[in-house]
Amino acid sequence: MVSLRIRHIAPSATLAIDAKAKQLKKEGKDVVIFGAGEPDFDTPENIKLAAKKAIDNNLTRYTPVGGIPELKKAVAEKFKRENNINYDISEVIISCGGKHSLFNIAMCVLGKGDEVLLPVPYWVSYAEMIKLAEAKPVFCNTDEKFKLTAGMVEKKINEKTKMLILNSPSNPSGAIVEPDEIRKIADLAVEHNLYVLSDEVYEHFIYGNRHLSIASLNGEIRKLAITSNSVSKTYAMTGWRIGYTGAPPEIIKAIDNLQGHSTSNPSNIAQYAALEALAGPQDSVKQMVKAFGERRWFIHKRLNEIEGISCVEPEGAFYAFPDISGTGMNSIEFASRLLDEAFVAVVPGIAFGLDNHARLSYASSIHEIERGLDRIEKWARQATKK
């Protein structure tokens, strides 16, 4: 009964694993979950307080479709302060989470016949959003450390290529695109008149290198770059659903129009919370990044000690993406058996375009990570096909 459009969309594998793991937990099983794509920290107190104040001040009605002016201004200031991009307020829009920002961009920029370059491994929702916009994902290789180079992008460009998706640091691999390659990719985009959608939700979760926003490089790429971000990961605010986009004004106007006929404004209260997140003290971000840095070191070391598994050091985000081919299993068999036999939930790599990998989120305490890895180690010893 459902439309053809929806029938062609694959359900989110990350959400499916999460649901199964939570169900097992509900049944009383002691499950260790490495599936979550969200920080295990609570939203900082100052942000929660701002939301409570908004309620008490009756800031509970509709707002302008694209967000309250104060939040747009805070976003423009954030882009200037942290990303060195000068976006005017007319070049900023607030949406209902980063996922919504990306969906709106896909709907407003892409159409039938367009091709979109998607580096593999990719976050699960990009490919489906591209298809919903009736465009075609064209997969682009990365190297053995999941790193994208301009040369790899160039090979896939043709007259139909409309957009490239950059996600640095990447979900699921944690890889970052090196600054020199970002510069070369910007030159390519300008030469071929391609949009570059830069999804920067993990920009703060970088352990060593520094983040570089492609839109900051020069005036030419700025006209083709669309910068998408959200408060979800940076401020442990996944449930508040606030995302934001910086882009040339014609794209922002189109998104405003689409949003006006779909969701209207994002939650008024959540917008005030996001305003405090972006304009208030930033100490909580540093604390979270420090904790993730320690967990990253630990999970990477332990994974490489397990039979049949080898893992590239993740440079950012909060995911490890080990190669599991040494176990003799594909990613679905690996993830299903691991959950059924050892009660550990991971996401099969096939969901991100690579079937010999699995994704483990390290957004949980070191103790929980250790418990999970002990189980995987023991299980892999007998499950690995000799």
Ligand SMILES: Cc1ncc(COP(=O)(O)O)c(C=O)c1O
């Ligand atoms: C790469 C990437 N982009 C965007 C998002 C969207 O996050 P949200 O909709 O919570 O802002 C996610 C969430 O998992 C993500 O991993």
